[in-house]
Amino acid sequence: MARTLKLRIWRGSDQDGALQDVTVEANSGEVVLDIIHRVQATQMGDLAVRWNCKAGKCGSCSMEINGKPRLACMTQVSAYAEDEVITITPLRAFPVIKDLVTDVSFNYKKALEVRAYEHPADLAPGEARMEQIDVERSQEFRKCIECFLCQNTCHVIRDHEENKKSFAGPRFFIRLAELDMHPLDTLRNRKQSAQEEHGLGMCNITKCCTEVCPEHIRITDNAIIPMKERVVDVKYDPLRWLGSVIRKREGIL
Amino acid sequence: MTQQIERHKYDIVVIGAGGAGLRAAVEAREAGLSVAIVCKSLFGKAHTVMAEGGAAASMGNVNDNDNWMVHFRDTMRGGKFLNHYRMAELHAKEAPDRIWELETWGALFDRTKEGKISQRNFGGHEYPRLAHVGDRTGLELIRTMQQRIVALQQKDGRDFGDPEKNIRVFAEVTITEILKENGKVAGAYGYRRENGEEVLFEAPAVVIATGGVGKTFKITSNSWEGTGDGHALALKAGANLVDMEFLQFHPTGMVWPLSVKGILVTESVRGEGGILTNSLGERFMFKYIPDVFKDKYADNEAEADRWYVDQDNNRRPPELLPRDEVARAINSEVKAGRGTEHGGVFLDVSKRLSAEVIKKRLPSMWHQFYELAGVDITKEAMEVGPTCHYVMGGVEVDPDSAAAVGIDGLFAAGEVAGGMHGSNRLGGNSLTDLLVFGRRAGMGAVAYVKSHGQNPVSESTIDKAAARIAAPFTRVGGENAYSLHQELQEITHNLVGIIRTGAELAEAIEKIAEIRKRSANISVTGDRKFNPGFHLAFDLDNMLLVAESTAKSALLREESRGGHTRDDFPGMNSTWRQVNHISSFDGEKVNIKSQPLPALPKELFDLFDVHELEKYMTPEEISKGGSN
Numbered sequence: 022m023a024r025t026l027k028l029r030i031w032r033g034s035d036q037d038g039a040l041q042d043v044t045v046e047a048n049s050g051e052v053v054l055d056i057i058h059r060v061q062a063t064q065m066g067d068l069a070v071r072w073n074c075k076a077g078k079c080g081s082c083s084m085e086i087n088g089k090p091r092l093a094c095m096t097q098v099s100a101y102a103e104d105e106v107i108t109i110t111p112l113r114a115f116p117v118i119k120d121l122v123t124d125v126s127f128n129y130k131k132a133l134e135v136r137a138y139e140h141p142a143d144l145a146p147g148e149a150r151m152e153q154i155d156v157e158r159s160q161e162f163r164k165c166i167e168c169f170l171c172q173n174t175c176h177v178i179r180d181h182e183e184n185k186k187s188f189a190g191p192r193f194f195i196r197l198a199e200l201d202m203h204p205l206d207t208l209r210n211r212k213q214s215a216q217e218e219h220g221l222g223m224c225n226i227t228k229c230c231t232e233v234c235p236e237h238i239r240i241t242d243n244a245i246i247p248m249k250e251r252v253v254d255v256k257y258d259p260l261r262w263l264g265s266v267i268r269k270r271e272g273i274l
Numbered sequence: 275m276t277q278q279i280e281r282h283k284y285d286i287v288v289i290g291a292g293g294a295g296l297r298a299a300v301e302a303r304e305a306g307l308s309v310a311i312v313c314k315s316l317f318g319k320a321h322t323v324m325a326e327g328g329a330a331a332s333m334g335n336v337n338d339n340d341n342w343m344v345h346f347r348d349t350m351r352g353g354k355f356l357n358h359y360r361m362a363e364l365h366a367k368e369a370p371d372r373i374w375e376l377e378t379w380g381a382l383f384d385r386t387k388e389g390k391i392s393q394r395n396f397g398g399h400e401y402p403r404l405a406h407v408g409d410r411t412g413l414e415l416i417r418t419m420q421q422r423i424v425a426l427q428q429k430d431g432r433d434f435g436d437p438e439k440n441i442r443v444f445a446e447v448t449i450t451e452i453l454k455e456n457g458k459v460a461g462a463y464g465y466r467r468e469n470g471e472e473v474l475f476e477a478p479a480v481v482i483a484t485g486g487v488g489k490t491f492k493i494t495s496n497s498w499e500g501t502g503d504g505h506a507l508a509l510k511a512g513a514n515l516v517d518m519e520f521l522q523f524h525p526t527g528m529v530w531p532l533s534v535k536g537i538l539v540t541e542s543v544r545g546e547g548g549i550l551t552n553s554l555g556e557r558f559m560f561k562y563i564p565d566v567f568k569d570k571y572a573d574n575e576a577e578a579d580r581w582y583v584d585q586d587n588n589r590r591p592p593e594l595l596p597r598d599e600v601a602r603a604i605n606s607e608v609k610a611g612r613g614t615e616h617g618g619v620f621l622d623v624s625k626r627l628s629a630e631v632i633k634k635r636l637p638s639m640w641h642q643f644y645e646l647a648g649v650d651i652t653k654e655a656m657e658v659g660p661t662c663h664y665v666m667g668g669v670e671v672d673p674d675s676a677a678a679v680g681i682d683g684l685f686a687a688g689e690v691a692g693g694m695h696g697s698n699r700l701g702g703n704s705l706t707d708l709l710v711f712g713r714r715a716g717m718g719a720v721a722y723v724k725s726h727g728q729n730p731v732s733e734s735t736i737d738k739a740a741a742r743i744a745a746p747f748t749r750v751g752g753e754n755a756y757s758l759h760q761e762l763q764e765i766t767h768n769l770v771g772i773i774r775t776g777a778e779l780a781e782a783i784e785k786i787a788e789i790r791k792r793s794a795n796i797s798v799t800g801d802r803k804f805n806p807g808f809h810l811a812f813d814l815d816n817m818l819l820v821a822e823s824t825a826k827s828a829l830l831r832e833e834s835r836g837g838h839t840r841d842d843f844p845g846m847n848s849t850w851r852q853v854n855h856i857s858s859f860d861g862e863k864v865n866i867k868s869q870p871l872p873a874l875p876k877e878l879f880d881l882f883d884v885h886e887l888e889k890y891m892t893p894e895e896i897s898k899g900g901s902n
Contacts, residue, residue: 050531062756066807067800073497076537079319095645118468119804137425138380146374150389156382167318
């Protein structure tokens with residue numbers, strides 16, 4: 022056992038709860054999730070934590086460690102100073118179920134609101150031809166492991182519960198951007214729907230989401246800003262606006 | 275007395291939301307039936323996301339010599355001819371359609387120069403065959419099907435005003451029992467992990483798609499969910515398990531630091547040119563090419579290296595032998611004292627590929643080693659060793675319909691089903707197995723429901739299932755589930771692991787039985803609300819049944835083949851190749867019986883060079899030349 026760790030773990034429900042002090046041994050090379058498991062096996066058999074792969078691939082063990090939204094399985098204990106107390110709390114933007122587990126159903130509701138991919142009707146299975154360079158733009162967003170850390174950190178919903186109704190959040194802006202840039206998707210109004218139905222306009226590009234993304238997806242630069250720019254383009258450029266009205270009238274769109 | 279329980283009625287209940295479960299659910303809903311998808315985790319977190327390398331399908335996009343017959347042959351060879359031929363045949367034939375179908379649902383695979391789906395090399399596959407997305411192919415599969423289910427829900431929303439009317443995901447629900455009435459499946463019973471409240475699903479057909487058993491072992495690449503739930507549920511419901519002795523130890527898991535021991539290092543590292551060396555710097559795999567593979571693998575470095583640029587005129591490097599061979603070779607090197615400081619061997623891709631290419635083709639490997647081990651794989655070698663990865667054994671099924679043998683209304687697909695991979699699975703065959711047999715299980719369940727109709731659950735059946743869930747809370751001061759789980763993992767690791775002996779297996783069987791006895795006295799602290807100790811009590815019960823089945827089957831099989839190596843019976847034995855081990859459960863213990871492996875029909879027999887078959891089959895089998 023390499024060192025003795027001092028932790029403060031939040032325990033409780035959506036009604037009440039408090040930080041509890043815990044002292045636990047840690048081996049070199051361990052991550053915060055290992056420590057939580059040791060606490061569970063030796064001191065708090067009913068400590069609730071959500072996790073799956075413990076390899077940074079499933080995005081289940083999202084929590085806040087010393088106030089930073091992180092995956093517990095990818096957070097090395099050695100990143101904290103010897104005498105530092107590590108405080109572990111549940112995601113703040115979502116209601117607590119118990120201890121470190123939150124109710125993230127908000128995200129699944131939002132997922133249901135994004136219109137699914139639509140394949141070209143005349144393109145049979147196996148016939149699709151796409152350039153690698155064209156699929157890569159969407160592939161960046163499909164790396165998303167749905168840890169919802171970006172949703173948790175986004176202050177539009179973190180500090181304003183009332184915004185949740187009209188704001189899909191960064192995870193679904195990259196989903197919309199992914200579909201928008203998908204070489205084959207036939208629904209052509211992704212940007213407009215991001216703006217009009219999913220609250221893209223409420224984002225003021227502070228890039229907090231990009232900072233916490235464990236997959237290093239450039240959420241703001243590659244998804245949100247390009248969509249915002251082109252929405253503005255279509256909406257405020259008088260010629261393009263006129264063009265879109267005419268095309269709509271002719272039933273082309 | 276039954277507490278207030280949540281009740282649902284569906285045509286089909288799918289247990290498990292990995293690749294196989296989701297594909298079955300899509301099939302059932304598209305056929306017009308109502309489906310519940312029940313999973314232990316959140317939607318989209320299933321272990322399928324961990325699959326890295328790719329999905330094997332003979333599309334022939336990179337080498338047009340490939341076709342289903344070549345794929346079939348490779349699969350049978352990989353499984354050492356213990357595969358159920360019909361499953362291997364269906365899989366090889368249908369895999370390309372299943373991959374192309376994903377593309378129509380929005381999947382974005384990496385491309386060839388012509389814009390087709392790119393395919394990469396992998397162990398045991400004669401041609402580049404694995405459709406992939408970098409090294410996160412499993413995530414692409416899961417996300418694509420998750421989004422397909424959302425698409426079906428959106429359609430139901432438009433048609434019926436309720437997106438969840440006919441297809442609904444019940445996340446974080448554990449199923450503890452398959453319910454039966456009149457000897458047939460009638461539904462499933464379980465609890466919500468969030469609050470411990472009990473849930474009843476009434477349905478005449480249940481598809482089990484619960485994945486693997488890795489958590490039975492100490493060092494594993496599996497997530498916490500791999501506790502053999504479906505294997506145990508099926509056994510308890512009266513179904514059989516086939517060939518549970520065959521477990522795949524993936525040759526390359528991380529070995530350091532301790533905290534990440536067992537986490538998978540994708541085979542793509544070797545597919546992209548990574549080489550294995552021991553502490554003396556020897557590229558040792560050349561020493562371990564078995565006779566049956568001598569004409570397909572290079573026996574010298576020069577030829578092995580040339581293969582990366584010219585595959586038509588050179589044999590493959592031995593790093594790409596099937597997984598069982600590579601895992602045993604690494605095990606031997608370490609045992610002989612030629613291992614690394616942390617008990618593994620070196621895997622190095624930095625000498626063949628530039629840093630930029632490594633980061634592009636193996637992004638999550640780079641990330642994983644950099645963040646968890648402080649190793650930059652573009653500059654240095656990784657330390658790797660075997661990790662329990664996959665169970666070839668599983669529910670005995672009818673290949674065409676995925677119907678479980680022994681009980682009406684039960685279906686199984688994916689890792690939980692047995693037979694497809696024989697004694698050893700080839701990398702890349704798992705993801706297409708999920709798709710091919712997930713779809714078939716969906717079709718099988720649909721046909722069954724249409725011909726059989728509903729089968730209502732009686733209150734007494736519900737009461738019994740409920741009593742079992744309440745039991746751990748009624749005991750005080752009993753056994754701790756966490757400690758029992760650790761004890762079980764020590765036993766399986768030490769006595770039922772990669773190299774086995776008769777004496778050790780017999781010892782394991784006794785010790786597992788002891789733990790099982792003690793587990794009847796597990797008590798749980800805290801209440802029902804998201805209580806991991808309570809959850810583990812049920813998972814452990816499943817793992818104990820799986821371990822018993824594995825140890826007992828392994829003790830009976832007196833030969834070494836694929837994922838079953840007996841130190842006291844080295845070498846394959848053609849007589850044993852004709853034998854399947856069937857596990858059943860009598861309420862007290864697992865019993866094993868031998869059953870003849872279905873023989874290759876003539877048209878499949880004739881796909882092989884008879885001299886190759888002679889290496890596996892008895893002279894009598896060869897002279898028959900197939901079963902018809």
